[in-house]
Amino acid sequence: MAKKIITAWQRLIRMLKLDKKDVRQVFYYAIFAGLVSLTLPLGIQAIINLIQGAQVTTSWIILVILVTLGVAFQGALQLMQIRIIENIQQKIFTRSSFEFAYRFPKIKMSELRNFYPPELANRFFDTLNIQKGISKLLIDFPTALLQIIFGLLLLSLYHPFFIAYGILLLGLIYVVFKYTITKGLETSLLESKQKYKVAHWIQEVARCIVSFKLSGKTSHALEKNDYLTEGYLKARENHFRILVLQFIQMVGFKILVTGGLLIIGGLLVLNQEMNIGQFVAAEIIILLVISSVEKLIVGLESFYDVLTALEKLGQVVDMEIEPQQKDLELLDQEDFKVELDTITYSVPDRQKPILDGISLQINPKDRILIRGTNGAGKSSVLHLVSGLIEPTKGNIFVNGVRLKAENLNHFRSKVGQSLKLETPFEGTLLNNITFNDTTIPKEDILWALEVTGLSHIVREMDNGLDTMIFPEGKQISYTVAKKIVLARSLVKRPKLLVLRDPLDQFDAEEADRIMDYLTHPDRPWSLMVVSDDPKWVTRCGRIINLADGKILNNE
CATH class of the missing domain: 3.40.50.300 (P-loop containing nucleotide triphosphate hydrolases)
Structure with missing residues (x-):
């Protein structure tokens, strides 16, 4: 019976399901933080409208306090997210260590025939990549996407034209990820494979250190390392090209957001369809959207690292183990026949x-x-x-x-x-x-x-x-x-x-x-x-x- 192939996406979803309660809490906090972040541009809009009267009013003082409290509340929500993420990271490490310690003695010897078990055990270090990347995956990515969505929704309240513009921009984000993410994952996996080949060769040199010492003036260790390192650098360069392509596309997105909204906002102000307060608030929203886009750009590599790490861990976890059914005793006579x-x-x-x-x-x-x-x-x-x-x-x-x-x-x-x-x-x-x-x-x-x-x-x-x-x-x-x-x-x-x-x-x-x-x-x-x-x-x-x-x- 052929083994069922599990994709990196399925592995990610399975991992998140194990901590679905914590993941939900992180997402809830991200939604609240995204909504609270909108109080800043709305509050500033109202404050600008009030201070145009050139008087200190109770409303102005209350708004300043509310906006400040909103920033503080947003920080508190982010702190709670960080605490939950830390718990998830600790659970990931614990589960991974026990998974490896449990499975290795029980993996069928036929599965290990073409593998060197100590080299397979090195896959455990990919757990650290998952720990590092999961915070960006669960905090930065959802927060950035929500801020983009909420920001564009808020802009649409200022003028119907922003609705069509927002849909266009969200469509562009979808296209960027849809047509490059698969290739990015493939190149990331190849890069990781080449990385482990280099690590395995260094491990082999260390294991056979006496043989290499006694080999005389041969430079086989360096020659093979040069060959393997060259393969790694080529794979990394190919992966970097995908990241550059995505970066260029995201920069294009930023240019469209910045230029388009500045032009549209300026024309609306000139035509007296927006006041100065709304225009300033819109620009703050634009800055939030641009900042969120930058988070997505910077986080792409971490996103690939997590999926790649899950795939590498899966190479060990997917190996068939001996059936672990209830242990029945044989006829426990004095001797065995x-x-x-x-x-x-x-x-x-x-x-x-x-x-x-x-x-x-x-x-x-x-x-x-x-x-x-x-x-x-x-x-x-x-x-x-x-x-x-x-x-x-x-x-x-x-x-x-x-x-x-x-x-x-x-x-x-x-x-x-x-x-x-x-x-x-x-x-x-x-x-x-x-x-x-x-x-x-x-x-x-x-x-x-x-x-x-x-x-x-x-x-x-x-x-x-x-x-x-x-x-x-x-x-x-x-x-x-x-x-x-x-x-x-x-x-x-x-x-x-x-x-x-x-x-x-x-x-x-x-x-x-x-x-x-x-x-x-x-x-x-x-x-x-x-x-x-x-x-x-x-x-x-x-x-x-x-x-x-x-x-x-x-x-």
Whole structure:
């Protein structure tokens, strides 16, 4: 089933609907502020008519007070708008952060196949563009449009000719946006895409900093950055041309408003169809309309930034996640019996399936070693058994129950994995092992540390289990990082252990000790391991050989 394409406009409307009560309040205040702003020209008109009498009157004093209070009231309305907008901005940031934190662990692995997740996570920074632009979108734009409409309506009261003139000007504004806004959004999206390409390349250089240091006199980092930056500048220039076009059109609008109304107003005064007070009031209204047009011009870039940011966030939010239905427990027996029934696994960019109709049964306390050449499908078997990916065809059964969305999380909680994809994350050592699961007994944590050989390392750390670990375990050795991942897989005393080269680069003596412990018949788990280490052969009761996605033998 094809995915439904959501436009940037639809994303904007959806976002505003989440805070529709606050948005309505902002619009109400904008309407009131627009109406109150008209008291200034009307009040000045009346004041001019009064002071022409060359006397200080009570009416004049009252009008001055009312106009001043009107300005103060308008300021109070704007202050309330700013407070509401701040609340909306905070909600946008909060929702966006939780959306990303919730979705990333649940996005289907098939969706991420052609993406680099850390680079996708950078889309979160577009939330800041939405926060910055939403104030202009909800305050400046509505206020400017209302002031233009109210101003032209007020002018129409002075003479019927202003009605036709106002309709003409509103039509011009509509035409300006109608025929340029789509192109403006397209160029803004292209500019953003090029911007992220530059950011991703800089991130890659930083990630592979040692490789670039050791590359000698090569200037590949600069050459590619030059190429990508040139692409960004071209895209930005194309977007700027649209902004310039809209700016020119809006300037033309200002010229028509200014020239037309000055000429019309002057002729009406000369023909004694308007008095001086009305003429001055009309000019003040003209200034308000021109100021509003300038707000629209200046705010266009922010408008495009918001729509573009929503589109970039949508690239992550639109990714299909695993169904999050009510979690049903599998038959929670003492042991797991896992069966792969005629499993085929394919990916779009490969003609032949990675796994082709394999069937496999993992019995309680099995010790299984999977071997095969590179590309045989060994890792894919582990990912399927772990519930990390879904088979293209066939089914996986656990204790006779088909593994599906309703019981997937429960199954994963009973499986311990140490895969190549797993690394330490930024957090304390304890968090890295337990994922902050406070239900895990301290005895199990100490046991996992002892089994993996981390106990003496933790004792040497000043902060023990509270020691901070950098992303991917940057400040610790490769083997310690592997031990942390292995301890993570053991700490919940799983029913099934799925391991990929778990003891790679370990000292021989320590590797033998851990290997003996994991494969001992008294251990309660089933074990499935992929490794080229021949020492596993004598310790595993079953050896499965894979080639070209098929099982050659199951000894």
